[in-house]
Amino acid sequence: MFVRGLKRKCLDGEEDIEGTLAGIKAIPSYNLQRQSLLDMSLVKLQLCHMLVEPNLCRSVLIANTVRQIQEEMTQDGTWQMINTQNTGQASLDRLVSTDILCRSSSEQAEGKHVPGYGTFSKDFEGDQGQGSSETMSTASSVQAPRNLQSNVWEMENPQESKGNFQKSLDQIFETLENKSPNSVEDLFSEVDNSYYDLDTVLTGMMSNTKMGHCDGLETFSSPTNTASNSNCKSDLNELDHIVEILVES
Amino acid sequence: GFGSLMQDVLWCFSQVKGTIDIGVTEADIISTVEFNHTGELLATGDKGGRVVIFQREQESKNQPHRRGEYNVYSTFQSHEPEFDYLKSLEIEEKINKIRWLPQQNAAYFLLSTNDKTVKLWKVSERDKRPEGYNLKDEDGRLRDPSMITMLRVPVLRPMDLMVEATPRRVFANAHTYHINSISVNSDYETYMSADDLRINLWNFEITNQSFNIVDIKPANMEELTEVITAAEFHPHHCNTFVYSSSKGTIRLCDMRTAALCDRHAKFFEEPEDPSNRSFFSEIISSISDVKFSHSGRYIMTRDYLTVKVWDLNMENRPIETYQVHDYLRSKLCSLYENDCIFDKFECVWNGSDSVIMTGSYNNFFRMFDRNTKRDVTLEASRENSKPRAILKPRKVCVGGKRRKDEISVDSLDFSKKILHTAWHPSENIIAVAATNNLYIFQDKVN
Numbered sequence: 001m002f003v004r005g006l007k008r009k010c011l012d013g014e015e016d017i018e019g020t021l022a023g024i025k026a027i028p029s030y031n032l033q034r035q036s037l038l039d040m041s042l043v044k045l046q047l048c049h050m051l052v053e054p055n056l057c058r059s060v061l062i063a064n065t066v067r068q069i070q071e072e073m074t075q076d077g078t079w080q081m082i083n084t085q086n087t088g089q090a091s092l093d094r095l096v097s098t099d100i101l102c103r104s105s106s107e108q109a110e111g112k113h114v115p116g117y118g119t120f121s122k123d124f125e126g127d128q129g130q131g132s133s134e135t136m137s138t139a140s141s142v143q144a145p146r147n148l149q150s151n152v153w154e155m156e157n158p159q160e161s162k163g164n165f166q167k168s169l170d171q172i173f174e175t176l177e178n179k180s181p182n183s184v185e186d187l188f189s190e191v192d193n194s195y196y197d198l199d200t201v202l203t204g205m206m207s208n209t210k211m212g213h214c215d216g217l218e219t220f221s222s223p224t225n226t227a228s229n230s231n232c233k234s235d236l237n238e239l240d241h242i243v244e245i246l247v248e249s
Numbered sequence: 250g251f252g253s254l255m256q257d258v259l260w261c262f263s264q265v266k267g268t269i270d271i272g273v274t275e276a277d278i279i280s281t282v283e284f285n286h287t288g289e290l291l292a293t294g295d296k297g298g299r300v301v302i303f304q305r306e307q308e309s310k311n312q313p314h315r316r317g318e319y320n321v322y323s324t325f326q327s328h329e330p331e332f333d334y335l336k337s338l339e340i341e342e343k344i345n346k347i348r349w350l351p352q353q354n355a356a357y358f359l360l361s362t363n364d365k366t367v368k369l370w371k372v373s374e375r376d377k378r379p380e381g382y383n384l385k386d387e388d389g390r391l392r393d394p395s396m397i398t399m400l401r402v403p404v405l406r407p408m409d410l411m412v413e414a415t416p417r418r419v420f421a422n423a424h425t426y427h428i429n430s431i432s433v434n435s436d437y438e439t440y441m442s443a444d445d446l447r448i449n450l451w452n453f454e455i456t457n458q459s460f461n462i463v464d465i466k467p468a469n470m471e472e473l474t475e476v477i478t479a480a481e482f483h484p485h486h487c488n489t490f491v492y493s494s495s496k497g498t499i500r501l502c503d504m505r506t507a508a509l510c511d512r513h514a515k516f517f518e519e520p521e522d523p524s525n526r527s528f529f530s531e532i533i534s535s536i537s538d539v540k541f542s543h544s545g546r547y548i549m550t551r552d553y554l555t556v557k558v559w560d561l562n563m564e565n566r567p568i569e570t571y572q573v574h575d576y577l578r579s580k581l582c583s584l585y586e587n588d589c590i591f592d593k594f595e596c597v598w599n600g601s602d603s604v605i606m607t608g609s610y611n612n613f614f615r616m617f618d619r620n621t622k623r624d625v626t627l628e629a630s631r632e633n634s635k636p637r638a639i640l641k642p643r644k645v646c647v648g649g650k651r652r653k654d655e656i657s658v659d660s661l662d663f664s665k666k667i668l669h670t671a672w673h674p675s676e677n678i679i680a681v682a683a684t685n686n687l688y689i690f691q692d693k694v695n
Contacts, residue, residue: 033582037528040586053338053364056426056445057476057495058591061532064474068528 031078034069041066258677259693260640262633264318266293266303267686269631279682281669285349285357288673291319291680292359293687294344298328300361300414302372316678316691323372325414328363340365346431348440358417360440364427367442369418369453377405423449423459430480436487443480443492450504462510463492463502478593479539489514491541491548497534499550499559517548517559519566529581529590537593542602543674549605551596554578556607556617571617571624574609576647576658589663600675608667611656612683613643629667629681629688639693 044062267277276297283292291303304322331340342363350358356373381403385391426444433440441450441462448463463480467473476495483489488504500513521530533553540549548559550567554575557567573594577584584590589610596607608614609626617624626643633640646655669682677692 034528037582037585044588053336053427055591057478057535058588060473060476061495061535061591064531065528068531 038066038069260627260690261693262635262638262640263691264689265634265686273685277685279669279685279687280343281345281347282671282680282682282687283347283349284671284673286351286674288675290322290357292347293682294327294347294361296343298326298342298344298363300325300327300344300347319689323412323414327361327368327370328366345428348431348433350433351437360431360433362428362431362442365424367420367431368416370414371417372412372414375411375413376407378408379403380406418453418456420451420456429478432480432482434482434487435485441480441482441490443477445476448477448480448492462504464509464511478536481539481541484541484543484545491539493536493539493550495535496531497536497552499536499539499548515564517564529585532590533581538595540596540598542598543600544602547602549596549598551594551607553590556596556605558619569619573607573615576645587663592666592668594668595670597670597672599672606670606672606679608670610663610666611661612665612667614667614670614681629683640690
């Protein structure tokens with residue numbers, strides 16, 4: 001069963017014979033289906049927030065599905081990921097992870113980078129043709145699925161760290177929690193700390209995305225209007241500014 | 250008679266409430282349906298925060314064929330949309346649940362809740378009004394005291410019946426997450442409210458305090474993998490309640506053992522069928538509703554594809570499993586994509602616990618007779634809305650040749666979902682919410 005927007009025409013280098021045959025028969029291979037499901041799930045987790053608090057049950061079920069896929073892919077050895085972030089980037093990671101929630105779908109589709117964030121993956125750089133050595137670590141968690149697909153075709157080194165995905169997933173939850181003292185808290189130290197109470201942030205942070213659509217991968221793959229994302233853009237600009245300050249200091 | 254075999258029960262259209270407009274105003278979408286304990290009243294809540302109560306008219310000897318119809322008795326705005334300024338979030342006014350209190354005097358009491366706040370409403374009738382005040386005239390204008398030359402005693406005079414709804418208690422600020430269930434205890438003094446991670450116990454008289462009796466929130470939210478999906482008190486034992494989870498488990502707790510009931514007394518879980526395992530297994534096992542039988546001996550749970558009946562004395566598997574719409578099993582990926590897989594269907598018992606009912610898509614709803622093991626699929630639609638028209642069983646064709654009158658799986662309308670139904674406590678009268686319409690069906694009177 002094919003998800004719209006994810007048709008793959010190029011089957012070169014596909015290790016999976018079934019997949020090759022599948023290409024002939026136009027029936028997606030198990031790996032491809034699994035990959036589609038992973039993409040779809042990540043998009044659902046990150047794009048589905050309106051003005052009202054998100055449905056926690058739904059989010060938890062989707063996150064569990066993502067973990068399941070990841071575990072299976074890890075066992076299969078088909079898991080390919082960008083390099084692990086080093087711990088020095090930890091504070092920026094947290095800023096990054098908030099940002100990804102605010103990213104408009106068109107920005108994600110274009111692989112837009114905001115300077116000053118995290119480390120960059122070689123694959124990513126290669127794919128995007130960017131000279132910049134910076135990108136977002138969790139940005140890549142969204143980009144990565146697309147990379148993964150191209151990687152599957154290209155049969156990249158399967159030894160690459162699998163831990164990063166788990167970290168990305170954790171970061172999604174961390175943005176909801178913001179529990180530990182870090183640069184974000186320092187930046188907002190003037191704000192009443194109760195704002196960052198676990199519960200408040202869990203339900204509050206995810207609201208800042210204010211994305212309009214939840215059409216799965218259709219939104220993910222097509223440039224959509226950004227009219228609904230004006231709030232996110234201003235947040236994005238603020239975060240840019242904040243990170244610039246951090247980087248310079 | 251009641252509890253009769255399925256083949257003897259023919260369901261007929263009785264009434265439909267709501268507009269026929271093609272464009273549905275979102276606020277009119279019915280979000281909960283509940284009969285009171287006698288079945289005299291039927292309450293609905295909608296996305297716009299309104300509660301509409303229907304009352305059954307007295308049966309008339311002149312029209313024995315027409316079993317008492319339900320007419321609007323009271324309409325009121327229970328919850329308003331709110332804005333949480335601290336979190337920059339809207340709090341929806343949608344009524345998630347209504348639960349009636351047993352009637353103890355002339356007034357009716359019900360609990361209604363949205364995501365955050367539970368309210369106790371008193372619905373009472375006024376059919377008299379005082380007349381003959383000394384200090385004000387009939388219009389209510391104050392009289393000049395110097396003009397009064399004699400005193401009189403005000404008397405009560407009859408007036409047109411007026412039904413008033415007044416909020417008697419507001420139970421607020423106790424839930425960080427979204428309330429999914431409320432349940433009145435059999436002691437009639439307390440009730441519980443459950444959200445995704447916590448369950449609180451309230452006394453009806455006390456609004457500024459509640460006891461937390463279940464808390465499954467992990468210390469580290471990154472470890473969150475399971476949420477509470479529904480909860481209910483035992484119908485007779487005021488110390489016992491159950492709650493269901495997104496992992497398909499049910500926990501029965503006894504409030505006598507500890508103040509915080511994090512350790513269950515019983516744990517109901519069916520072992521997974523490895524042959525049916527897929528990435529969607531967990532999602533479809535998530536329980537959307539849990540209901541005690543009237544007898545208190547069984548619990549019924551609804552997950553995405555099935556309804557299960559559990560014996561309280563057997564924790565390792567249900568005693569009965571009914572397939573609601575197994576033809577959707579091969580469509581789970583599409584249903585995941587369009588989010589239908591997260592739809593929360595409710596389920597209900599009939600008064601004698603012999604038949605169970607739940608909704609499906611395409612405005613279909615299903616009934617299962619536990620004794621005969623027969624089941625039927627019926628449809629709530631305007632086409633079948635002639636008075637006392639008998640509902641024709643519907644059938645979904647799974648593959649191959651589609652017979653006439655059957656509908657193929659791919660033709661099902663997934664936007665028409667029956668999530669909320671209710672069964673009269675003692676008679677074969679059911680209320681089925683289809684988006685913005687409320688259908689009332691009764692069994693055929695011979």
